[in-house]
Each structure stands twice: as C-alpha cells, then as structure tokens.
Amino acid sequence: MTVISRPKAKPADAIKDASMAKQKEMVNAHYDRLASARENGEKVAATFVPGNLNELLMCFDLVNNLPEVNAIQNGLRRQSGAFVMEAEKHGHSEDVCTYVKSDIGMMAKGNIGPNGKKLPDPDVLLLSYTGCFTFMKWFELLRKEYNCETIMFQTPYMADGKITKDMIAYMVKQLKQDVIPKLERVSGVKFDIDRLREYLKKSAKAEDDLVAVLQSAKNKPSPIDAYFGGIYYIGPIFGAFRGTDAAIDYYRFLREEVEERVRQGKGPVTPDGDMGKERYRLVVEGPPNYTNFRQFWKMFYDEGAVVVASSYTKVGGTYDFGFRHNPDEPLESLAEYCLNVYTNRNLPMRVDMLENYVNEYEADGLLINSIKSCNSFSAGQLLIMREVEKRTGKPAAFIETDLVDPRYFSAANVKNRLESYFQMVEQKRAGARAA
Amino acid sequence: MLDKPNSTTSDIIKRCEELFTDLYFTRAREWKAEKPGRIVVGFMPYYAPRELVHAAGGLPLGIFGGGDQLEVIHGDAYYQSYICRIPRSTVELGVSGRLDFVDGMMFPSICDVIRNLSGMWKLMFPNKGARYIDLPHNFEDDLGGEFYVSELKETCHWLEGMSGKPITDDAIRASIAVFNENRRLIREVYELRAAQPWNVPSSELYLLLRAGMVIPVEEHNEMVRAYLEAARNQQRPIKDNSRVVVCGAFCEQPPLNLIKSIELAGCYIVDDDFILVTRWENSDVSLEGDPLTSLSRAYLHDSKSTPPKYEPDEAKKGLYLVDSVRKNRAEGVIFAMTSFCDPGLLERPMLQAVLKKHDIPQIAFKYAENSGQMQPIREQAGTFADSIKLWSGA
Numbered sequence: 004m005t006v007i008s009r010p011k012a013k014p015a016d017a018i019k020d021a022s023m024a025k026q027k028e029m030v031n032a033h034y035d036r037l038a039s040a041r042e043n044g045e046k047v048a049a050t051f052v053p054g055n056l057n058e059l060l061m062c063f064d065l066v067n068n069l070p071e072v073n074a075i076q077n078g079l080r081r082q083s084g085a086f087v088m089e090a091e092k093h094g095h096s097e098d099v100c101t102y103v104k105s106d107i108g109m110m111a112k113g114n115i116g117p118n119g120k121k122l123p124d125p126d127v128l129l130l131s132y133t134g135c136f137t138f139m140k141w142f143e144l145l146r147k148e149y150n151c152e153t154i155m156f157q158t159p160y161m162a163d164g165k166i167t168k169d170m171i172a173y174m175v176k177q178l179k180q181d182v183i184p185k186l187e188r189v190s191g192v193k194f195d196i197d198r199l200r201e202y203l204k205k206s207a208k209a210e211d212d213l214v215a216v217l218q219s220a221k222n223k224p225s226p227i228d229a230y231f232g233g234i235y236y237i238g239p240i241f242g243a244f245r246g247t248d249a250a251i252d253y254y255r256f257l258r259e260e261v262e263e264r265v266r267q268g269k270g271p272v273t274p275d276g277d278m279g280k281e282r283y284r285l286v287v288e289g290p291p292n293y294t295n296f297r298q299f300w301k302m303f304y305d306e307g308a309v310v311v312a313s314s315y316t317k318v319g320g321t322y323d324f325g326f327r328h329n330p331d332e333p334l335e336s337l338a339e340y341c342l343n344v345y346t347n348r349n350l351p352m353r354v355d356m357l358e359n360y361v362n363e364y365e366a367d368g369l370l371i372n373s374i375k376s377c378n379s380f381s382a383g384q385l386l387i388m389r390e391v392e393k394r395t396g397k398p399a400a401f402i403e404t405d406l407v408d409p410r411y412f413s414a415a416n417v418k419n420r421l422e423s424y425f426q427m428v429e430q431k432r433a434g435a436r437a438a
Numbered sequence: 439m440l441d442k443p444n445s446t447t448s449d450i451i452k453r454c455e456e457l458f459t460d461l462y463f464t465r466a467r468e469w470k471a472e473k474p475g476r477i478v479v480g481f482m483p484y485y486a487p488r489e490l491v492h493a494a495g496g497l498p499l500g501i502f503g504g505g506d507q508l509e510v511i512h513g514d515a516y517y518q519s520y521i522c523r524i525p526r527s528t529v530e531l532g533v534s535g536r537l538d539f540v541d542g543m544m545f546p547s548i549c550d551v552i553r554n555l556s557g558m559w560k561l562m563f564p565n566k567g568a569r570y571i572d573l574p575h576n577f578e579d580d581l582g583g584e585f586y587v588s589e590l591k592e593t594c595h596w597l598e599g600m601s602g603k604p605i606t607d608d609a610i611r612a613s614i615a616v617f618n619e620n621r622r623l624i625r626e627v628y629e630l631r632a633a634q635p636w637n638v639p640s641s642e643l644y645l646l647l648r649a650g651m652v653i654p655v656e657e658h659n660e661m662v663r664a665y666l667e668a669a670r671n672q673q674r675p676i677k678d679n680s681r682v683v684v685c686g687a688f689c690e691q692p693p694l695n696l697i698k699s700i701e702l703a704g705c706y707i708v709d710d711d712f713i714l715v716t717r718w719e720n721s722d723v724s725l726e727g728d729p730l731t732s733l734s735r736a737y738l739h740d741s742k743s744t745p746p747k748y749e750p751d752e753a754k755k756g757l758y759l760v761d762s763v764r765k766n767r768a769e770g771v772i773f774a775m776t777s778f779c780d781p782g783l784l785e786r787p788m789l790q791a792v793l794k795k796h797d798i799p800q801i802a803f804k805y806a807e808n809s810g811q812m813q814p815i816r817e818q819a820g821t822f823a824d825s826i827k828l829w830s831g832a
Contacts, residue, residue: 136549136550139575162557
C-alpha cells in the first residue's frame with residue numbers, strides 16, 4: 004500500500020494570558036543572562052529546584068542554573084528525547100531518571116541551552132539534597148565532567164511528620180561551617196547576612212501572592228488550572244527569581260490578573276483560549292509530562308476538567324500551610340524551606356495534604372500522574388490513591404507517563420484512562436443524586 | 439542451633455539454607471516466645487544500627503525481601519511496573535502476616551523507594567513501629583556526626599517505647615562488643631575465601647551471612663566460628679577459575695542461583711557487597727566513651743563505600759573497588775545491579791570509568807530477586823571468565 008505523507012500542519016500558537024507571556028520573557032531573559040555570564044564576568048552555580056537556595060546564591064552574585072529546568076525546557080521543545088538516548092548510548096541505564104539523562108545528553112552534545120546558546124560550565128555545584136536521592140548521584144556525575152567545587156547540603160527527611168530542633172541545627176550548622184565558606188571561596192564575595200535578610204523579605208512578599216493565586220482555585224469556576232497553568236506560575240519562584248523585585252512584580256501582576264478573572268467569573272486560560280464550562284474539578288498528584296505537554300493538557304480542558312490543586316506546584320516549596328521565608332531567622336528559614344519541600348514529606352503527610360486539597364477545593368477526585376523517572380514521587384502512589392479515595396469517598400485514578408522521555412507518553416492510553424475516569428466521576432455524582 | 443560438636447561445612451550450610459528458605463522466620467519467633475518482653479525489630483538492607491536493638495533486649499531481624507521463593511500477590515498491587523522488586527516482596531511479607539510478630543521496622547536511607555516505604559509502613563501497619571534511619575552524607579564529626587548521634591538517640595527512644603525499658607550506655611557498649619566479634623569473624627571468612635576460594639564457595643558464604651540476619655548474633659558467632667574451623671580443615675578441589683569481585687547487590691538480594699551460576703561459569707568471587715551490614719564497619723567500633731558517638735564515628739570514618747553513600751572527594755570515587763581488586767587479587771569486576779535501582783544504576787557509569795582507567799576488565803548485567811532464567815547470566819559470566827584467562831595479563 005502506498006502511503007502518502009503530507010507535512011503536518013503547524014499547531015496554532017498557544018494562547019497565553021499576559022502573565023504567561025511575562026513569565027516567558029523572564030525565563031528567556033534568564034537564559035540569556037546565563038549564556039552571557041562569562042563575558043559579563045558572572046559566576047554560575049548549578050543547583051536543584053527542591054531546596055533551591057536562590058537568595059543565598061544571590062548573596063554571592065552567583066547566577067542560578069537549574070538542570071531540571073533545562074531538562075523541562077528541552078522536553079517542551081521536544082529535544083529531550085535525543086538527549087536521553089545520547090546518555091543511554093554512553094552507558095546510562097534505561098531504568099533511571101530522564102532529567103539526569105537529558106542533562107547528560109545535552110552536555111554530550113555541546114551543552115546548548117534551550118535558547119540555542121551554549122550554557123556556561125558551572126563554577127560550583129550546590130548539591131541541595133532535598134527529597135530526591137537521584138540528586139546526589141546526578142551531581143556526582145556532573146562534578147566529574149565540570150571538575151568544580153561540589154557542596155553537599157543535606158536536608159533530613161521528615162520521616163516522622165515533624166521538623167525537629169536537631170534537624171534545623173544540623174542544617175544551619177552546615178550552612179555556617181560548610182556551605183557559606185565554600186560559596187565565599189568560589190565567588191570571592193564575603194557573606195553579608197543583611198543582604199540575605201533583604202532577599203528573604205522579598206521572597207515572602209512574592210510567596211504571599213503565589214499562595215493567593217493557587218488558592219483562587221477554591222472559586223467556582225476556578226480561574227486557574229493549578230497543574231498545567233500552575234507550572235507557569237511556579238516558574239519564577241521555584242527558579243532563579245525568588246528573592247528578587249522581578250518576582251514581586253510578577254506575582255503581584257499575576258494575582259491581579261487572576262482576581263480579575265474571578266470578578267468576571269471566568270475559568271482558566273488554556274492554549275486554545277478560555278476554557279469552556281467547568282465540568283470536573285480535580286486534584287493531581289505527581290509531575291506532568293513535558294514532551295507532550297499541550298496535548299496532555301488538551302485531554303483535560305476538552306472535557307471541561309480543571310485541576311484545582313496539585314502536589315507538583317509544592318515541589319519547590321510548600322507555602323500554603325503558612326511557611327514564609329523569614330528575614331528575622333534567615334538561616335533557620337532556609338532550612339525550614341528545604342524541609343518543607345513536598346517530596347521531603349513522608350507518605351502520611353502527603354496523603355493528608357491531598358485529602359485536604361480534595362475537601363477544601365471541593366474536587367471531584369484525585370488523579371495521579373505517575374512518572375516512570377521519579378521514584379521520589381512515584382513509590383507509594385498506589386497506596387496514596389487508595390488512602391485518599393477511602394478518606395474522601397471521591398474516585399481516584401492512575402495514569403502513567405514520564406517527565407521528558409517521549410517514549411513513555413502513550414496518548415491513546417492516557418486519553419482512554421482519563422475518559423474512563425470522567426465517566427466514573429459522573430457515575431459517582433449520579434449515585435449521590437439518587438441517594 | 440547445630441547439635442553436633444564437630445559440624446562439617448555441609449551441616450552448617452544445611453542449617454543456613456533452612457533459615458534462608460523459612461519466610462515465616464521460625465527461629466526469630468521462637469526466640470521471642472522464649473522470654474516475655476522480648477522485641478523483634480526488622481531492618482532492611484544495607485545498614486542499620488543493630489547494636490541498639492540488641493541493647494534494647496531485642497532481636498534485629500534482617501528483612502531482605504522474598505527472594506525467588508515468595509509469590510508476590512498483594513505486593514504488586516502497591517507498585518508500578520518500573521519499581522524494583524524488594525519493596526513489593528517486603529509488603530507481601532507484611533500483608534501476608536509473615537511479619538506479624540515483628541514489633542517495628544527500620545528503613546535505612548538507601549533510596550527514595552525504601553524511604554517512601556517507611557511512610558507506607560506507617561499507613562499500612564499503624565500498630566507497628568516504623569523508623570526511617572536518616573544516614574549522614576556530611577562526614578564531619580561536628581556536622582554529620584552530631585546529626586547522626588541525634589538520629590541514634592531518637593532510635594533509642596523509639597526502641598524504648600517498644601520494649602518499655604531504658605537503654606543504658608553500658609548495654610550499648612556490650613552490644614557493640616558482640617557485634618564487633620561478629621564482624622571480626624565475618625572478615626575472617628572473607629579473608630579465607632580470598633585466600634582459598636575453592637574452600638569457601640560464595641554460595642555458602644552468602645547463606646552463612648543470611649543466617650546471621652534471622653538468628654541472635656551470639657548464635658551466629660558460634661555458627662561462623664564453626665564454619666571457619668570446618669572450612670579450614672577441609673580441602674576441596676581447586677579449579678582454574680577467574681577471580682572476580684561482584685558489585686551491585688547491596689540492597690535487593692541476588693537469587694542464590696545467580697551466585698551459583700557465576701561460580702559455575704568459571705568465576706571465583708573473591709569480594710562482593712552482599713549483606714554489607716555484616717561487615718559495614720571496617721574495624722572494631724570503639725568501646726570507649728559515649729557509645730552513640732562511637733557508632734557515629736565508625737559510620738563516618740571507617741565504613742564501607744557503596745552507591746547509596748555520598749563520596750565527598752571526587753578523587754576517591756570508586757577507588758574502593760580498585761582497592762578490592764588489588765587486595766583480593768581479582769582479575770575483573772562483575773556489576774550485578776538490580777533492575778530499576780537508582781543508586782546502583784546511576785553509580786555504575788562512574789565506577790565503570792574508574793575501572794577502565796585502571797585497566798580492570800568488567801561486565802554488567804541486571805537482575806531481580808526473583809530472576810529465574812540464569813542461562814544468559816551463566817553465558818555472560820562464562821565468556822567473561824574465559825576472556826580473562828585468554829587475554830588478561832598475558
């Protein structure tokens with residue numbers, strides 16, 4: 004049989020609201036700053052999103068480079084698949100995290116960043132070890148290539164659901180005796196705690212607005228999608244902007260935009276424009292898929308499904324239970340921030356959080372997107388699903404994809420499961436009405 | 439225990455095999471029933487402060503998965519296909535009531551899966567204790583050391599809550615002494631095997647170590663002593679095998695058949711990372727001063743390197759494997775890593791690079807605790823052994 008292949012039509016440009024466009028500009032500007040760091044005499048620190056000590060790095064005039072964000076950007080631009088395979092060609096197992104492999108593959112192919120410009124080699128690797136074991140191995144792999152100072156900063160796991168004085172003491176002592184002296188040495192800048200206080204003050208302001216935005220999803224209809232849209236919203240604060248005036252401006256702007264949508268009774272903006280009638284309100288656990296991000300999102304908004312709360316938007320810090328960076332106790336505050344990162348919370352805490360989200364956001368149920376790459380999130384999710392379902396009486400469902408490896412995104416399977424799930428929600432509603 | 443005063447290695451290994459295949463942990467149940475108030479505390483690989491359980495009057499019980507004997511029915515319902523096997527079979531052991539006599543479980547910080555299992559245990563077995571043992575990755579005494587001492591203190595409080603009795607410093611010192619003896623004996627077995635691998639087959643050594651996970655340490659000391667004596671007094675045929683180090687089995691256990699297959703394929707295993715907890719500390723833990731500080735110092739400065747542990751010094755990365763090859767006169771390394779094991783599989787390329795730099799031959803394959811098909815492994819190990827004989831050092 005002859006198959007005539009025609010060039011696929013280019014998808015229509017995604018519709019973005021003003022805050023999304025502003026966020027994109029910020030991210031692009033940051034990549035440009037990174038790319039020209041050497042010529043501008045700036046030094047670069049690579050670190051991770053969970054436990055990202057951006058305020059501290061700024062005290063040393065270090066530019067923040069986040070390898071996970073690079074992998075995400077490469078996933079969104081459909082470049083990560085080739086990078087993952089490149090890393091596998093160099094002996095990395097098909098079984099392990101694709102963020103790591105995307106990063107290593109990108110490095111093997113010249114370290115060209117998502118903006119098409121070469122990323123500078125880092126001057127320091129700040130191994131903020133928070134809630135993900137893979138981080139440790141990732142930077143052990145990178146330091147071999149970059150041959151630069153590597154600083155381990157260990158965050159104890161919240162195994163018993165509480166933060167103890169000993170945990171904080173250990174972290175503060177690491178900062179004072181190890182992390183800060185090494186950053187001083189690498190950067191040549193003396194640490195000034197008042198500078199840190201100023202940044203933390205700014206962080207807290209932006210955090211207030213972020214929480215207001217995320218909690219706006221309690222409205223009906225929700226003015227935001229707290230998962231797909233949420234990823235845009237967390238970008239600046241989880242990335243290189245926490246503690247800056249730019250972040251304060253962005254989150255104020257975003258909050259005003261969202262409050263306006265609430266006043267107008269509007270739902271979220273999707274890549275195809277304003278979402279139609281809100282039919283399903285969901286809580287989502289787990290990271291998204293990035294290689295088919297828009298297609299994935301469309302499967303939700305085409306059905307009128309909006310995500311009203313998600314755990315992923317807490318992976319770089321959990322603010323909705325009251326934590327704010329505190330300039331009065333700067334180092335303790337950095338420690339508490341790292342401890343509170345979502346994946347650093349034990350399973351019972353995660354179940355409690357999700358249960359509360361389902362109840363407080365009046366969701367129809369819980370959906371888990373289980374990511375092959377990420378055992379930190381994924382191990383235990385089937386139990387989480389059962390527990391939340393049992394406690395809330397709301398239906399839960401499970402889909403499986405990957406972060407940035409396109410080989411693990413099966414659109415037909417995901418769509419099929421989502422459709423079944425929405426039917427389940429309908430049946431549950433019908434049952435409730437009949438009762 | 440062994441009834442005969444002059445046991446042969448075969449008598450001892452027969453007893454070890456009975457203990458290994460007993461997934462109801464009969465000996466541990468009996469031990470608990472012998473005296474009221476005794477507690478049994480499970481621990482997962484690769485390291486746990488067993489001395490503290492012993493000092494609390496308890497039996498530390500190694501829970502090392504279900505191997506290839508346990509049919510996992512419930513456990514699979516808790517895990518996605520891309521997660522390793524040991525948490526599934528551990529859940530199966532719990533759900534099926536095989537651990538109903540165990541008072542609490544310790545989960546060392548080996549990886550995200552085992553870490554999360556500690557929380558799952560809290561949810562699934564709310565009437566049992568579950569303690570995550572957060573191990574330090576900073577190796578300074580006043581940083582990671584202080585933190586680890588605080589973790590050990592918390593662990594003592596947790597154990598006291600189960601036993602209802604305080605743990606004294608003297609009791610901990612006495613327990614350290616008993617475990618020092620156990621580690622000394624096991625180091626002797628390893629030395630004997632490296633010197634005469636034909637007299638200490640690794641499948642026997644493995645069973646001997648596993649026995650120590652499910653019986654009181656005092657009994658195990660007797661057993662290891664008896665094995666050493668018997669092994670020294672026998673002479674088995676020497677084969678023209680290649681000498682290899684096996685690396686990667688630090689958590690999920692290799693099927694016994696895998697170890698036998700490597701040996702049958704023409705390899706003498708002269709060092710390995712099987713059941714590291716049995717020889718985690720390289721020398722005796724000090725009996726002087728504060729015992730928790732002694733345990734902490736031993737962990738920081740005198741313990742094994744293994745993939746789940748951070749190596750602060752890039753220059754030292756993987757050298758432990760090179761040292762092991764040199765010290766044990768090995769001719770190559772077999773990486774036997776568990777499928778879906780993040781620490782192991784992320785570490786492997788780094789270790790391979792170090793070996794390559796030192797011209798040490800190597801092969802790699804993956805396994806699961808229930809792997810049944812050994813033919814490919816036998817072929818791969820056999821080819822490796824042959825290639826060493828044919829091409830190395832000629």
